[in-house]
Amino acid sequence: MMRVLVPVRLRRAVRGWFDSRYISVADHRQDIKDALWEVQTLRREVVTLQQEVRQLTSRTGDAQRLSKETADALDHVLQNEVLVWQAIDGLKERS
């Protein structure tokens, strides 16, 4: 079963990371909100694909194709997550 990011978990991760190592949360709450919005958009795409997979499990060929596409889509979500963090850090450095 695939695991996707949930906002609460992500938000906690953001705070934990920033608190412990780099900057205070308060200064950059808006940056983080923007970033979360992006991640959530991507997450919705994956959820849609997952639902499609569930609906089509009886049709093996389609299910196989969709599971591959879902996995590929998740790769992009994971990569985008890395880029979002990079953008947050970039904003932090400029401010």
Next chain:
Amino acid sequence: MKVAWDGAELAFRLDPEDEITGRAADEHPVKLRTSTCAFGGVPDDAHPDLFAVAAWSVVAPWTRRRITFDRPVSAEVAQALHDGWGIEAGPVGGPPRTQGRTLAISYSGGADSVAAAAIFPEAPFVHFRRVPHPRVPNRWTHYRSDVLADLAKKTGRELTTVTSDLEFTLAEPRPGYPEHHAVAAGALLLADRMDLGGLAFGYELGSRWLGGDRYLLRFTPDNPMWAPHGAWGRLFAAAGVPIVLPVGGVSEAVTMRLALGSPLRAQVRWCLQGADGPCRTCGKCFYKEIIQAAVERRPLDTPLTADRAVVRKWLRKPPYGGMEMIEYGLARIPGVESSILAGALDYFDATEESTSWLEHCYPPALAEIPEPWREPASAFMAENAGLMTPGEARRVEEWGS
């Protein structure tokens, strides 16, 4: 790049100049999938330099200008990162790690690492075992890391198995080590506990001196991955774990012969796919079958046909990595002219004489093994392979020119 360890879990973050697509030390482009990975079977209190070098083996391809660790590294490690990659590393502080006394073998179970193990029969093994990444659907279930780990247990040698999902940080070309050295990340974290003063790899003549694998295909005395004075060699040495290549001076024909003649013969396994035995149909199995048939002086024994992609790979025009072993096979496999490998004869004038250099040891490979392991390795090679003549050594030094 910023890296942070939580116990034995590594998380990293790209700096503005870093990119998702990077290059490994062998110039191969590699694409990042996700920026976390974890290790099992390692302590969480290793020297900071060991955490730093282990992290670097994962993040190096994607780091452009600087790296920020979560704990200070020694000036020696920072200097090695600067000299080897032009990377600013920090924070800097604290003493370097004191080199230990034990040589461990990074043990994959393939013929090359079994040959390295035969040279040092007392050396403990560290085995890297791939495990799934919690965030990445596993589309590579044919890769039987469990089988390889079980075989390593059956060797009877002192064994530490490190589990990790670090290969899934790599999206393209496929899951794998971001740098070849990432296979040693777990061994590095174990270095204090095991009192390591050196780590032996099964990299042979082709990888070390002929620019083999996916590298340059020419004579590479300054190989950045495996030369002691190369970037990686200096970095490992700075952490008190110099790289040792016991079979760096001999070809895969010699490592095959040594492995098949060793007490670990029953545990040798280069195929990553078969469960009860080698699958015999993957590219690795076919390549090793060519070498084994040549070493054993018998006809090729394979279910494959010449139209299969894994066979056609060895029928194309040189140069390509491993071509020296194809020539070796053409010179020594009985009936090769009527085998599925016959097409390769168009490209080589293979004779036993033209391939004799592949049966002996290249002396400079022994000279670069650090003490106290140089003497036993040299004595072993003199007795079991013999040294190359100056003429044979020239074949190495003129490779690809």
